Amino acid sequence: xxxxxxxxxxxxxxxxxxxxxxxxxxxxxxxxxxxxxxxxxxxxxxxxxxxxxxxxxxxxxxxxxxxxxxxxxxxxxxxxxxxxxxxxxxxxxxxxxxxxxxxxxxxxxxxxxxxxxxxxxxxxxxxxxxxxxxxxxxxxxxxxxxxxxxxxxxxxxxxxxxxxxxxxxxxxxxxxxxxxxxxxxxxxxxxxxxxxxxxxxxxxxxxxxxxxxxxxxxxxxxxxxxxxxxxxxxxxxxxxxxxxxxxxxxxxxxxxxxxxxxxxxxxxxxxxxxxxxxxxxxxxxxxxxxxxxxxxxxxxxxxxxxxxxxxxxxxxxxxxxxxxxxxxxx
Numbered sequence: 001x002x003x004x005x006x007x008x009x010x011x012x013x014x015x016x017x018x019x020x021x022x023x024x025x026x027x028x029x030x031x032x033x034x035x036x037x038x039x040x041x042x043x044x045x046x047x048x049x050x051x052x053x054x055x056x057x058x059x060x061x062x063x064x065x066x067x068x069x070x071x072x073x074x075x076x077x078x079x080x081x082x083x084x085x086x087x088x089x090x091x092x093x094x095x096x097x098x099x100x101x102x103x104x105x106x107x108x109x110x111x112x113x114x115x116x117x118x119x120x121x122x123x124x125x126x127x128x129x130x131x132x133x134x135x136x137x138x139x140x141x142x143x144x145x146x147x148x149x150x151x152x153x154x155x156x157x158x159x160x161x162x163x164x165x166x167x168x169x170x171x172x173x174x175x176x177x178x179x180x181x182x183x184x185x186x187x188x189x190x191x192x193x194x195x196x197x198x199x200x201x202x203x204x205x206x207x208x209x210x211x212x213x214x215x216x217x218x219x220x221x222x223x224x225x226x227x228x229x230x231x232x233x234x235x236x237x238x239x240x241x242x243x244x245x246x247x248x249x250x251x252x253x254x255x256x257x258x259x260x261x262x263x264x265x266x267x268x269x270x271x272x273x274x275x276x277x278x279x280x281x282x283x284x285x286x287x288x289x290x291x292x293x294x295x296x297x298x299x300x301x302x303x304x305x306x307x308x309x310x311x312x313x314x315x316x317x318x319x320x321x322x323x324x325x326x327x328x329x330x
Contacts, residue, residue, distance in 0.1 A: 049085030055321030177314025182225030205256025245272030
């Protein structure tokens, strides 16, 4: 198929991060609404092209347009076709996974994240099990992934996630991944419940930026929890979102990647998604050249530590839609 996504094209699309879509052209089942993290509240589409996937937020002001072409769709910029592929159906949040946010609210006020402003609902175990059941019925489900804000306390979220994971693993022979804010003993509790992979997010490896953007949290607590998680879950089973675009330098990113990979933690370099609910926060989505530079840097350091993204079976490293993922995109 001509105009399949390649590394450079995907980086260019991610640097924009959005696309115009005529609602009349595509059914609702091809749209996904984010409920966690910096992109919460936005509605997106997933484009599969060749062996690559990209997720783009629907935005009428985007310079990119998504238009139908025979049995495919194309992404157009100006008069030029940028990429050609097919829209994928998200099961729960993304294709092939039931990726479910347990608490769509948070008591912490991280400055890049709209979740504390939205203060959404909380899904009980009955709701989660129903969502997974519906995703499983499609025959497309490959993994179950859970994430959560902090509605009351981190400990409460860990306990609730562990309880739901126990129920899910009794019902389904599928890999389960989980991403929550860590507590003392959370890795052991979640692993014992049946989780096979875990993600604790550092957000940024610049301590000054962390204090500015996440004043209620501790970067060092997250790093300690990630170290403990590697001891519990093992190599290639622990990852961490590392936001790009908060004002960090490339040198800081390089040092951060080196520190994390040396501890057998897989960093996920996530381009920041500016939220209209955080208009006063100064953030800059990385351009194509920076995404390629930092992605290549990440790949080299993962290879140096013999860390293999291909072994990941859940969450963001399985999806790959929001990031340039080493060994899959680069």
